[in-house]
Amino acid sequence: MWAKIVLIVLCGVMIGAAAQFDPSRQRSLLAAGSRDGPRLRLITWNIGYAAFEDDSRAHTQDLPAIAETILSNDPDAVALQELAGPDQLKILLAHLKGHYRGAVAPRGNSDRVDAVLVKDRKAEFENLPTDGKYAVAALFHLQPQSPEIVFVSAHADAFSAARRRVFTGELIDWARKRPNKSIVLIGGDFNFELNLKDESHLYSDNVKNDSEAYSYALKYFRDLGRDAGETAANDRRIDYLFGPPEKVLLRRAEVLRNAGAGQMDHWPLLIEVAL
Amino acid sequence: MFTQVRLEFLKLIRSRSFSLSFIALTSFVVLMLWGFYTYAERKAGEQATAQFKYTYESKSYFNGLTFTLYSVMFSFSLLIPIFVAMTAGGQIAGERQSGTLRMICIRPVSRVSLLLSKFLVVAFYTYLLVAFFIGLNLLVGLFFVGWGDLQLYPGALNLVDEPGKLARDEALWRFAYASLSGTWSLLVIAAVAMLFSVLFDNPSTATVATLALYLVFHIVGRVEFFEHLRPYFFTTDMDFWRDVFKPEIPWQSFGRYGSICGAYIFGILLAAVVIFDRKDITT
Numbered sequence: 001m002w003a004k005i006v007l008i009v010l011c012g013v014m015i016g017a018a019a020q021f022d023p024s025r026q027r028s029l030l031a032a033g034s035r036d037g038p039r040l041r042l043i044t045w046n047i048g049y050a051a052f053e054d055d056s057r058a059h060t061q062d063l064p065a066i067a068e069t070i071l072s073n074d075p076d077a078v079a080l081q082e083l084a085g086p087d088q089l090k091i092l093l094a095h096l097k098g099h100y101r102g103a104v105a106p107r108g109n110s111d112r113v114d115a116v117l118v119k120d121r122k123a124e125f126e127n128l129p130t131d132g133k134y135a136v137a138a139l140f141h142l143q144p145q146s147p148e149i150v151f152v153s154a155h156a157d158a159f160s161a162a163r164r165r166v167f168t169g170e171l172i173d174w175a176r177k178r179p180n181k182s183i184v185l186i187g188g189d190f191n192f193e194l195n196l197k198d199e200s201h202l203y204s205d206n207v208k209n210d211s212e213a214y215s216y217a218l219k220y221f222r223d224l225g226r227d228a229g230e231t232a233a234n235d236r237r238i239d240y241l242f243g244p245p246e247k248v249l250l251r252r253a254e255v256l257r258n259a260g261a262g263q264m265d266h267w268p269l270l271i272e273v274a275l
Numbered sequence: 276m277f278t279q280v281r282l283e284f285l286k287l288i289r290s291r292s293f294s295l296s297f298i299a300l301t302s303f304v305v306l307m308l309w310g311f312y313t314y315a316e317r318k319a320g321e322q323a324t325a326q327f328k329y330t331y332e333s334k335s336y337f338n339g340l341t342f343t344l345y346s347v348m349f350s351f352s353l354l355i356p357i358f359v360a361m362t363a364g365g366q367i368a369g370e371r372q373s374g375t376l377r378m379i380c381i382r383p384v385s386r387v388s389l390l391l392s393k394f395l396v397v398a399f400y401t402y403l404l405v406a407f408f409i410g411l412n413l414l415v416g417l418f419f420v421g422w423g424d425l426q427l428y429p430g431a432l433n434l435v436d437e438p439g440k441l442a443r444d445e446a447l448w449r450f451a452y453a454s455l456s457g458t459w460s461l462l463v464i465a466a467v468a469m470l471f472s473v474l475f476d477n478p479s480t481a482t483v484a485t486l487a488l489y490l491v492f493h494i495v496g497r498v499e500f501f502e503h504l505r506p507y508f509f510t511t512d513m514d515f516w517r518d519v520f521k522p523e524i525p526w527q528s529f530g531r532y533g534s535i536c537g538a539y540i541f542g543i544l545l546a547a548v549v550i551f552d553r554k555d556i557t558t
Contacts, residue, residue, distance in 0.1 A: 003387040007545040014537030021531035 037275040038142050039251065042151060043075040044187030044241050045259075045268035048082030048112065050233060057084040057112045060091060065261035067095030070117070073256065073270055077138055078117040079153030079187035079241075089115050105153070108133035114188070116153040128152065130170040131163060135188070146275055147181050147247075154188035161209035164191055168213040176220055183248065183275070186221065187241040189266065190214075194237075217242055225269045228253040233265040241271045248273035279384060279392040287396055292365070296358035300408050303354060304415055307346040311420070338423040339416020340446050344520065346412045347450075348434075351457060351516075355408065356489055359401050359461050363468030364482035366393040367551065371476050377556050386552050390469070394544060397465045402458040409450050409457075425449075427522065439522035449519050456516035456533065463509050463536050464489055466543040473551045509539050 047058040047066055058066075058080075070078055078100070083089060086104045092115075093102055102117040103125035109132040116125065116138040123140035135154040142149060154171055157163040168190065175184045192210040217223075221242035225231070231239035243250075252272035259268050287293055367390065370376040380386060416422070425446035427439045441449060464485060471481035492508040495501050505511050515532030518525055 003385075003391060004545060004548060007541050007548060011538055011541035011545060014534045014541060018531050018534035018538060021527045021534065 037249075038146060039272055039274055040077075040142055040149065040248070041073070041075040041270065041272045042077050042079070042185060042187060042241060043070065043073065043256075043268045043270050044079040044081075044153070044189075044239055046081040046155065046189040046232075046239060046266040047264060048266070049263045050265040055084075057082050058088055059262055060084075060088055062261040062264065063088065063092045064095050065259075067092055069256065069259040069268060070096060071099065073268075075270065076119050076142060077140070077149075077151045079151065080115040080117065081153065081155040081189045082112045083115050085113060093117070103136055103138070105134035105136035110155075112155075114153040114155050116151060118151070128154075128171065128174050130154070130174070131157075131167045133167075135171060139182075142275065147183055148179075150175070150178055150182050150184045152184070152186040152188070154186060154190070156188070156190045156192075158191050161193070161206040161213075165209045165213040165216075168217055172217055172220060183244055184221075185224075185241065185243045185248075186217075187239075187269070187271075189239050190217075191238050192240070221245065222250075224250055224271045224273065225253050225255075228255045228269060231255050231267055231269050239266060239269050241269055243271070243273060248275060276388050276392060279388060280395050283392050283396040284399070287362070287400060290365075292358070292361055293400070296362070296404060297407060299358070300350070300354070300404070301411065303350055304346060304408075304411050307342070307349070307412075308415055308419055311342050311345065338425075339413065339420040340422060340425040340441075340443065340450075342416040342420045343409065343412035343450065344425060347409055347453065347457075348517070350408065352493065355404060355457075355461060356464050357486065358404060359397070359464050360468045360485040360489070361482050362400055363394075363397045363465040364472050364485055365478035366390075366397065366469060367472040368475050368478040368481045369472075371556070372478055380556055387548050390473070390548055390551050391544075394465070394469055397469070398458070398462055401461050401465055402454065405457045405461065406454045409454050413447070413450065425520075427520070434517060434520055435522070441520070441522060452519040453516060456519050456529075459533060459540075460513040460516040460536055463513055463539045463543075466540045466547070467509075470543050470547040470550075473547045473554065509536070512536050512539070 045066075047062065049056045049059065066080075080092075083104060085107075089102050089104050093100060096117070100117040100119055101121065101123055102115055104113045104115045105127050107113055108129070114134070114136050116136050118138040118140050120138075120140035120142075123138050126137045126139060128135040128137060133155075135152055137150050137152040139148060139150050141147075152171070152175070154167075156167045171186065175186060178184050190213075192214050193206060194210055194214055214223075217240075222245045224241045224243045225237075225239070230237045250271070251274050252270065254270045256268045256270055260266075367376065370379060379389060422443055424443055425441040427435045427441070467488060468481060468485040471484045472478065475481045475484065489510065492510040496505050496508045496510050512532045512535040515529055515536065518529045518532075
């Protein structure tokens with residue numbers, strides 16, 4: 001009889017212990033600290049349409065709604081992906097009432113382009129050739145005394161994980177070569193499929209390639225939007241904003257789920273950091 | 276009780292399945308070494324593709340600790356449970372099939388202490404199996420692959436969300452922890468097999484029923500359709516043992532799922548004891 005009682009007690013103790021531990025305790029925002037410097041607010045947003053549409057690039061009629069979202073959130077810089085061309089940027093800048101300057105990347109081997117917008121009037125722009133296409137970077141200062149900020153807008157291949165891996169590698173290598181004093185942030189649609197727990201198969205080259213590309217990015221950067229949730233339709237988190245692990249303190253990471261128009265399948269990711 | 280445990284242990288080490296399990300695990304290590312060696316050579320050697328350098332630019336990624344980690348992870352889900360189920364499943368049903376159960380039960384030893392001593396022996400055997408496997412992998416890794424720090428990447432093992440690293444000495448401690456957490460996790464299978472061993476007359480039936488239950492939960496738990504059922508499978512909780520390899524051990528999660536495994540172990544064992552205590556032994 002004593003053995004049965006001991007087993008009952010042990011079983012009860014284990015159930016009690018299981019109730020005592022809280023595995024779902026949320027982590028605080030990554031790299032959040034107590035100090036505060038000047039705040040830098042950034043948005044990355046793929047403004048294209050879902051792949052099943054006739055033209056999955058950005059639609060000109062959505063630009064007023066996009067401008068309204070940007071103006072209402074007042075970011076210092078914005079990374080946009082899947083514009084149809086430079087003309088759309090001109091129209092968007094007009095809707096932004098002269099508050100922003102911008103540049104688009106050359107077309108390369110793609111039918112769509114990335115763009116970057118920035119408030120700073122003295123900002124410079126630079127194109128980054130990566131794997132046959134281009135990303136575009138804005139180089140600016142938040143305040144005259146603050147370090148140079150390099151904000152990149154990038155868009156990795158939607159259909160080939162191997163190409164995403166090469167693209168990410170070249171982009172990260174470019175960012176690593178920037179002068180040490182610069183603060184490099186990379187925003188964009190990387191299309192990584194990383195949610196292994198939801199995969200019904202154990203392994204595939206896609207998961208391996210994406211996972212390793214993401215790992216490579218995280219060797220040098222922090223995934224600032226990690227706790228913000230999904231950024232695209234079908235519960236996918238494929239838009240990222242990578243920032244330096246030590247130079248900035250994360251203050252806010254939010255996916256603006258009320259933004260968008262037409263058949264757009266991404267939401268903007270807003271990140272605010274303290275320098 | 277001590278004499279009972281000693282007798283059961285002697286019985287176990289003289290059984291064929293005992294040596295078979297260690298031989299099978301040794302063969303698995305040899306196979307893993309061959310696969311790991313050729314893979315590492317192909318990927319990090321002269322023929323490395325341009326894209327691969329981004330991840331494996333550090334040649335030291337491939338070392339004995341990485342080898343051990345992969346080997347332990349892969350074998351833990353599908354190989355070691357077979358031997359645990361086989362040994363635990365044969366404990367009572369095996370005695371019944373060979374006609375010795377009635378003889379044992381007429382001795383002045385309670386059925387409860389008989390079953391518990393058998394379970395203690397199975398628990399010790401499970402620890403021995405896991406410790407032997409980890410130790411052998413570490414030795415093989417040291418002599419044939421070389422040592423360094425244990426680098427962790429998100430990927431096939433689904434262990435970490437971002438890259439991390441464990442220094443060599445710390446990693447060795449983590450393997451020691453894994454031998455304990457792994458044993459605790461496997462004891463859930465051992466308890467299920469003991470229950471089936473009490474319920475069924477044939478050790479093969481008990482073993483197959485245990486493995487069928489384990490594999491069904493293990494496989495179904497990985498299919499997206501059944502995501503909402505996943506928290507109710509004991510195989511989901513059993514995964515807690517891997518947490519010791521994370522750069523920072525998530526103690527809350529570790530404690531929670533370790534305790535749930537404990538509840539399974541003692542709950543199922545209690546059911547086995549109650550059933551065995553009241554069961555008519557007719558063979």
